[in-house]
Structures are given as structure tokens and as C-alpha cells.
Amino acid sequence: MITTTFSSWMLAAVLALSASAGSAQPAQARASANTDLSARLAQAQTSPQLTTELLVKGRRAAAVCANCHGEGGNSVKPEFPNLAGQNPSYLLDQMRQFADGRRRFEFMEGMIKAMTSDEKVGVALFYASQVVIASAPVNSALAAKGKEHFDKICFRCHGQDGHGNNTYARIAGQQSAYLTLTLKRYRGGQGPRNNPLMTDNTRHMTDADIDAVVAYVTSLK
Ligand code: HEC
Numbered sequence: 001m002i003t004t005t006f007s008s009w010m011l012a013a014v015l016a017l018s019a020s021a022g023s024a025q026p027a028q029a030r031a032s033a034n035t036d037l038s039a040r041l042a043q044a045q046t047s048p049q050l051t052t053e054l055l056v057k058g059r060r061a062a063a064v065c066a067n068c069h070g071e072g073g074n075s076v077k078p079e080f081p082n083l084a085g086q087n088p089s090y091l092l093d094q095m096r097q098f099a100d101g102r103r104r105f106e107f108m109e110g111m112i113k114a115m116t117s118d119e120k121v122g123v124a125l126f127y128a129s130q131v132v133i134a135s136a137p138v139n140s141a142l143a144a145k146g147k148e149h150f151d152k153i154c155f156r157c158h159g160q161d162g163h164g165n166n167t168y169a170r171i172a173g174q175q176s177a178y179l180t181l182t183l184k185r186y187r188g189g190q191g192p193r194n195n196p197l198m199t200d201n202t203r204h205m206t207d208a209d210i211d212a213v214v215a216y217v218t219s220l221k
């Protein structure tokens with residue numbers, strides 16, 4: 001739940017963004033550059049030179065994201081997701097979902113819409129290259145219980161180590177409060193974040209199952 005506690009962060013971030021928006025490309029260039037993020041990512045993945053160029057843009061654009069997601073993408077509050085070590089194609093897909101309203105969070109939507117296509121790809125490449133700082137398990141008995149559930153279900157898509165792949169998100173070391181909120185949203189199957197695959201895989205989870213899985217996943221390196 002995004003409560004008013006975060007509003008000062010958000011306000012600061014949005015102000016910083018609008019201050020830098022003047023240097024962005026004209027709207028028309030943005031629209032045409034927005035057409036195919038995946039193709040641009042694929043292009044960068046075979047060209048070290050393009051990767052370097054995009055990383056410069058990405059790192060610059062990430063200055064505003066650092067207010068919430070942390071300097072290297074290790075977030076500053078358990079409610080904000082880490083972006084460090086995340087798969088670039090997943091990051092781009094989520095940015096697309098914020099921009100077209102499939103995933104709803106007003107502040108993210110505005111910020112993503114203000115970014116050029118190359119900034120988005122650059123940001124995704126930048127965060128993907130950063131190392132995640134996993135938290136030590138707070139309750140190892142609970143984490144052990146969560147591991148059982150994880151090893152039955154979650155590993156199938158997110159991998160045994162929780163690192164995901166080109167298609168599925170990395171969840172290892174993700175922030176605990178964010179994981180709990182996200183899993184409950186998927187389980188509910190409606191609201192600001194939905195995905196049929198995740199609803200199918202969380203529908204039968206109790207709150208206690210979610211707590212256990214979160215304790216495990218958040219401690220994965
Ligand atoms: C004011 C705080 C704030 C700022 C600044 C911010 N974000 Fe976020 N971001 C969030 C929150 C909160 C979420 C989780 C939203 C939700 O629960 O769906 C999020 C989610 C995301 C996600 C999805 C992560 C995932 O694991 O699914 C991406 C990608 C993202 N942000 C990218 C960015 C980028 C890029 C910037 C900078 C241009 C940025 N964010 C700036 C607060 C922020």
C-alpha cells in the first residue's frame with residue numbers, strides 16, 4: 001500500500017523530474033522512439049558500443065529513480081522494489097505496463113512517460129548490471145517453511161535460485177514489504193497489478209504461506 005508516508009519522497013522525485021524534463025526530446029521524437037523497446041534492447045545486447053552509449057543515458061536518467069529505488073537499484077525502503085540485478089527485458093516490460101496503464105501507480109506512470117526510449121533501455125541495462133544486496137533471514141524457521149513452498153511451485157518460472165530469466169522476474173533478495181503486497185495483489189486477481197499466471201500460482205496461498213515465502217525469497221542471494 002502506498003501511504004502518505006511516501007508522499008514527500010514522491011513529491012521530491014516528481015519535482016526533480018519535471019526540472020530535468022526540459023532537456024528531453026520533443027514529444028514527436030519520443031513517440032517514434034518508443035515503438036520497439038525490445039528490439040533496441042536486443043540491438044544493445046549485440047553491440048558493446050551501443051550498450052556503453054545507452055548506459056550513459058540510463059545512469060543519468062536513474063538519478064531521479066535513486067530517490068526511491070536507491071543509488072544502484074537497492075531500494076531505500078522495504079515498500080520500494082529493488083531494481084538491481086533485475087532482468088532488463090522484465091524491467092522494460094514493467095515500464096511498458098506502467099506507461100499503458102496495465103500496471104497502475106500514478107507516480108511511476110508519469111515518470112516513465114517522460115523518458116525517451118533510449119533512456120528506458122539504458123536504465124534497464126544500468127540496473128541489470130548492479131548487484132543486489134540480499135537481507136539476512138529475520139526468521140530462519142519461517143524461511144525454511146517458505147523454501148518448501150517455493151521448491152514446489154515458484155522455482156518453475158523464477159528458477160531454483162530465484163534469479164528468473166529473460167522472461168520471468170528475478171525475485172531473489174527483493175524487498176519484503178513489496179513482495180508481500182505484490183503477492184497479495186496477484187492473489188486477489190484484481191486491482192493495480194494483475195497477472196493470470198501469478199493469480200493461478202497464489203490463489204491457494206494463505207497469508208501465513210505468503211509470509212513464509214517472502215521470508216525465504218527476500219533472503220535469497
Ligand atoms: C517516488 C518513488 C519512486 C521513484 C522516484 C521511482 N519509482 Fe519506480 N517504483 C516505485 C514504487 C513504489 C514501485 C512499486 C509500484 C507497485 O507497487 O506496483 C515502483 C516500481 C518500479 C518498477 C517495477 C519493478 C518491479 O520489480 O516490478 C520499475 C521498473 C520502476 N519502478 C522503475 C523506475 C524508474 C526507471 C524510475 C526513475 C525514472 C523510478 N522507478 C522512480 C517508486 C518509485
Ligand code: HEC
Nearest residue numbers: 081153154156157168169171179182194195197198201213
Ligand atoms: C507459471 C509461471 C510462474 C510461477 C509458477 C510463479 N510465477 Fe511469479 N511471476 C510470473 C510472471 C509471468 C510474473 C510477471 C507478472 C507481471 O507482469 O506482473 C511474475 C511476477 C512475480 C513477482 C513480481 C516481481 C516484481 O519484481 O514485482 C513476484 C514477487 C513473484 N512472481 C513471486 C512468485 C512466487 C512467490 C511464486 C510461487 C508461489 C511464483 N511467483 C510463481 C510467473 C510465475
